[in-house]
Amino acid sequence: MSNQILERPKSLTQKQFHYCPGCHHGIIHRLIAETIDEFDLREKTIIVQPVGCAVYIYEYFDTDVSEAAHGRAPAVATAIKRVSKGKFVLTYQGDGDLAAIGTAEIVHAAARGENICVFFVNNAIYGMTGGQMAPTTLPGMKTATTPLGRDVKKQGYPIKVSEMLAPFEGVSYIERVMVSSPKHIIKAKNAVRKAFKYQLQEKGFSLVEFLSACPTGWGMPPVDAAKWVEENMTKQFPLGVYKEVGLDD
Amino acid sequence: MAKVVIDQERCKGCGLCVAACNFGNLRIGENFNSKSYKVSEFVGEDCKGCGFCYMVCPDTAITVFRDEKVEVEK
Amino acid sequence: MRVLMKGTEAMAEAAIRAGCSAYFGYPITPQTELIHYMSRRMPEAGGVFLQAESEVSVINMVYGAAAAGVRVMTSSSSPGVSLMQEGISYLVGAELPAVLINVMRGGPGLGNIQPSQSDYFQSTKGGGHGDYKLITFAPSSVSEAASMVYDAFDITEKYRHPVMILADGALGQIMEPVSLPEQGASKPSVKNWALTGAKGRPANKIFSFYLDPKGLEEHNLHLQEKFKNIDDEIKYEEDISDDMEILVVAYGTVARILKNAVQKLRGEGRKVGIFRPISLWPFPESALKSASMKAKQVFVSEMSYGQMLEDVRRIVPDEIEVKFYGRAGGVVPSPNELYIKLKSLLERGV
Numbered sequence: 001m002s003n004q005i006l007e008r009p010k011s012l013t014q015k016q017f018h019y020c021p022g023c024h025h026g027i028i029h030r031l032i033a034e035t036i037d038e039f040d041l042r043e044k045t046i047i048v049q050p051v052g053c054a055v056y057i058y059e060y061f062d063t064d065v066s067e068a069a070h071g072r073a074p075a076v077a078t079a080i081k082r083v084s085k086g087k088f089v090l091t092y093q094g095d096g097d098l099a100a101i102g103t104a105e106i107v108h109a110a111a112r113g114e115n116i117c118v119f120f121v122n123n124a125i126y127g128m129t130g131g132q133m134a135p136t137t138l139p140g141m142k143t144a145t146t147p148l149g150r151d152v153k154k155q156g157y158p159i160k161v162s163e164m165l166a167p168f169e170g171v172s173y174i175e176r177v178m179v180s181s182p183k184h185i186i187k188a189k190n191a192v193r194k195a196f197k198y199q200l201q202e203k204g205f206s207l208v209e210f211l212s213a214c215p216t217g218w219g220m221p222p223v224d225a226a227k228w229v230e231e232n233m234t235k236q237f238p239l240g241v242y243k244e245v246g247l248d249d
Numbered sequence: 250m251a252k253v254v255i256d257q258e259r260c261k262g263c264g265l266c267v268a269a270c271n272f273g274n275l276r277i278g279e280n281f282n283s284k285s286y287k288v289s290e291f292v293g294e295d296c297k298g299c300g301f302c303y304m305v306c307p308d309t310a311i312t313v314f315r316d317e318k319v320e321v322e323k
Numbered sequence: 324m325r326v327l328m329k330g331t332e333a334m335a336e337a338a339i340r341a342g343c344s345a346y347f348g349y350p351i352t353p354q355t356e357l358i359h360y361m362s363r364r365m366p367e368a369g370g371v372f373l374q375a376e377s378e379v380s381v382i383n384m385v386y387g388a389a390a391a392g393v394r395v396m397t398s399s400s401s402p403g404v405s406l407m408q409e410g411i412s413y414l415v416g417a418e419l420p421a422v423l424i425n426v427m428r429g430g431p432g433l434g435n436i437q438p439s440q441s442d443y444f445q446s447t448k449g450g451g452h453g454d455y456k457l458i459t460f461a462p463s464s465v466s467e468a469a470s471m472v473y474d475a476f477d478i479t480e481k482y483r484h485p486v487m488i489l490a491d492g493a494l495g496q497i498m499e500p501v502s503l504p505e506q507g508a509s510k511p512s513v514k515n516w517a518l519t520g521a522k523g524r525p526a527n528k529i530f531s532f533y534l535d536p537k538g539l540e541e542h543n544l545h546l547q548e549k550f551k552n553i554d555d556e557i558k559y560e561e562d563i564s565d566d567m568e569i570l571v572v573a574y575g576t577v578a579r580i581l582k583n584a585v586q587k588l589r590g591e592g593r594k595v596g597i598f599r600p601i602s603l604w605p606f607p608e609s610a611l612k613s614a615s616m617k618a619k620q621v622f623v624s625e626m627s628y629g630q631m632l633e634d635v636r637r638i639v640p641d642e643i644e645v646k647f648y649g650r651a652g653g654v655v656p657s658p659n660e661l662y663i664k665l666k667s668l669l670e671r672g673v
Contacts, residue, residue, distance in 0.1 A: 004298075004314075004315040004316075005312060005314055006300045006303040006312065006315075007303075007312040008312070009309075011275040012309065015309070016258070016259055016308070019307060021261035021262060021263035021286065022260075022264070022265055022612070024307060025307065026308050030309055042521065043521055043522035044522070045521075048387070054531060055344045058530050059528075061526070063521055063526050064518040064519070064521050064526050064527045065527075065528050065529070066386075066387065066417075066518055066530070067384070067413075067417065067528075067531060068383060068413075069386075069410060069413050072379070072380070072383035072386075073554065075375065075379075075381075075383035075387065076383050076384070076386055077387065077389065078380075079345065079347065079387030079388040080387040082345070082371045083344065083388045083391045083393045084391045084518075084520075087519070087520055103385070104379070105379075105380055108375070108376040110652050118383050157252060158314075160350035179305075182269055184304065186304070221264070222263040222264055222265055223264055223268045
């Protein structure tokens with residue numbers, strides 16, 4: 001009989017994800033849950049969830065979870081981390097949540113060097129409300145509120161969150177990854193692990209930005225959407241490590 | 250030999266696993282699940298247990314049973 | 324032992340003595356002494372002090388600390404409290420206990436930094452979105468403010484509903500002798516629902532999101548049921564007689580000023596009663612109603628153009644006339660001004 005199994009991680013509940021077919025949220029959830037399991041942190045973890053498609057995280061993770069108002073997760077996580085000794089605190093936020101309405105909260109949590117992990121899902125669109133322009137929508141990209149494509153003269157330029165936050169002294173680790181193929185998923189998993197280690201070693205703020213597909217919002221089949229991430233999003237948002245202060249051995 | 254089991258109720262037929270498999274061991278079949286998704290099927294003869302399908306599945310619908318340790322993650 | 328303290332500082336010290344172990348704030352006049360005091364005292368007491376980037380962040384930090392199960396407080400003044408309304412609504416929806424202090428100043432907009440009572444509606448009628456009211460207490464002396472803050476921690480935990488201490492700039496700034504409550508007599512309750520890591524128990528979830536209309540209605544019914552029990556916290560002070568020519572109704576600083584005018588009129592042989600709501604929500608409705616029925620007319624005064632007035636008019640029987648005198652924009656009515664106003668009402672009769 002088989003002796004090695006790859007299966008749904010223990011830190012996820014049995015609840016089925018509500019995400020659209022081919023949405024990358026589910027992959028990112030699994031990577032985080034697998035890492036919680038690997039570090040044996042389920043009983044210490046407190047997740048702060050966003051408003052947006054991932055608003056049901058509290059049903060999916062078998063850990064303590066707090067909802068936060070739209071964009072405010074870094075403030076909520078700041079307080080939880082500071083008042084709770086020895087707990088592992090992470091936020092999970094989308095681009096509308098983190099890069100639009102919650103810009104003040106994320107910038108100041110990073111600047112203060114809050115010892116939390118932020119998992120930032122950038123799919124260049126507002127999924128939950130029906131595909132409107134996000135702060136990360138690519139120039140020329142059509143959305144429900146940029147029907148002719150994002151015109152940077154009128155709607156401005158996309159916000160590059162990793163590049164923006166990396167210079168803060170309080171930031172210990174930032175990497176931009178994608179989960180469009182097995183190779184990149186393995187890299188993304190390593191980034192998640194690293195972010196966890198930065199918090200566990202009390203090095204301060206860490207963030208992993210995931211370029212993520214929204215097949216429904218983009219109006220593409222899932223396989224094409226994953227390719228679109230690789231071919232288009234990475235041009236605007238280059239992958240790589242933007243900050244790494246170094247871990248202890 | 251390894252084996253892939255697909256939870257028919259979790260699967261949404263997105264096809265990411267089909268695209269990820271280098272051996273053509275997966276396909277979107279003709280069966281519908283209770284949510285009317287046409288689901289993925291394991292039709293493999295020579296599955297190496299690489300776990301690519303598990304990795305790309307956004308719905309944790311895939312479980313991979315390996316007979317022996319396969320080094321895929323570095 | 325009685326010590327001489329500013330209102331803001333007495334409230335801060337009372338919170339620490341009540342076991343408040345986290346304070347988040349953003350500087351705003353006229354309550355800055357409170358945040359100064361906390362920045363010094365909270366670390367001494369082994370708690371968490373953090374100056375945030377905005378009141379929006381502050382209230383969400385309060386939410387986080389409350390979710391983690393610790394006693395938490397913030398303080399601000401009117402414009403800052405406006406910014407907090409979103410977070411307050413979330414606290415209510417997620418049933419999280421927290422103590423909030425609003426040292427009210429003149430509005431609307433940036434207004435000014437002088438004392439005002441123009442946030443009565445905001446505090447007692449909802450403030451944020453959704454179907455709720457905040458437990459609101461209004462102190463009228465430094466001593467009362469301190470004991471009110473102290474007790475507020477027990478009350479907010481009892482109902483898992485935030486408590487607002489509605490003070491004003493005058494009360495925040497005056498110095499008075501105060502007997503501070505004892506440290507350690509009030510203890511944080513055991514919170515099985517708090518986020519402490521799912522060790523040896525099912526995972527805890529803090530949320531206010533119910534996509535299913537029936538589920539959200541059920542949650543709202545549960546909240547409404549809970550709100551009814553909060554009637555136990557109704558507090559008021561009255562000094563009335565059976566045949567009053569006039570019953571004066573006011574809260575906070577104005578009640579204090581009016582007492583002076585009432586004493587003067589009584590010295591002249593006038594039958595004047597005074598009723599001071601201490602809990603503004605829940606409002607002491609039946610007590611005010613029965614008090615008002617012993618008076619020929621009712622007089623309300625506020626540092627606003629009539630907010631509590633609307634509640635008083637709703638409660639007092641129609642046949643009893645309710646008169647009003649308000650000052651706003653940060654103007655505090657003087658004892659003599661109120662005396663003259665009352666005197667003219669008395670002389671005109673009903």
